[in-house]
Amino acid sequence: MVEDFRIVSLGTTCRTKYQILRNEYFRRFPNRKMNEFHMAVFDPKARDYHFDTHIFDWQITPVSSVCEYIESDFTGIFEREDLELTGDINHVKNRRFGTYHPHLFHPPNGVMTQELLNAQYAEAKSKMDWLSSKFQANLRLKQTILYLLYHTTIPNDSCQLINIFTKKSTGRFHVVFAGVEAIDTSIFGSAASSIVMPERVHKPEERRWEGDDNDWDRLFEILPQTVT
Secondary structure, eight states, rough: OOSSSEEEEESHHHHHHHHHHHHHHHHTTOOOOOOHHHHHOOOOOGOOOOOOOOOTTTSBOHHHHHHHHHHHTTTTTGGGGGEESSTTOOEEEETTTTTTTTTTOTTTTOOOOOOHHHHHHHHHHHHHHHHHHHHHTTTSSSSSEEEEEESSOOOHHHHHHHHHHHOSSSOOOOEEEESSOOOGGGGGGEEEEEEOOOOOOOOOOGOOTTOOOHHHHHHHHHHHOOOO
């Protein structure tokens, strides 16, 4: 087991990053309350703890697009002509990659328009460029990086993803596929593992986008054992 490793989200939704942050925050501040954590995550003015940010954290990204981002060295992943309005809380979709970007744009009244998209695009593009460079720098770190990907259906691109990381990463890495069904990762050796996430929901009408905290707590207890 490797003691010194970092956890980086590969999506596929914001749930993965939220749970990484929750685990990190309460390990550091075990006596704090959930509302304090939410303020630290969602209210920059109230934040007293620095959270690291990566490109797949706060967007919705199909596994195929995770592969294409990394394989292409993040070239052309956020061009203006590929963006369209969703008409809902996701705000903007990249039609080429099938990604959704609910946190990159900030409509003042909650309604995204073409005018706002045009006005805010340059700043959003600059942030995506910065996050792309940051992720590529991670691939060169000597420290072990554990990439965590949550899936609701078994991704067809799991083998491709491992092959891309093997080609692009000069440091040590491990990919964990966490989902409602297990993936056979035996062919990947020590490069990947699979953890079943029951994601129990006691009352369907109370399903939370954040996921089931108890199931995620169990996952974070297991994670250190997966990195060899």
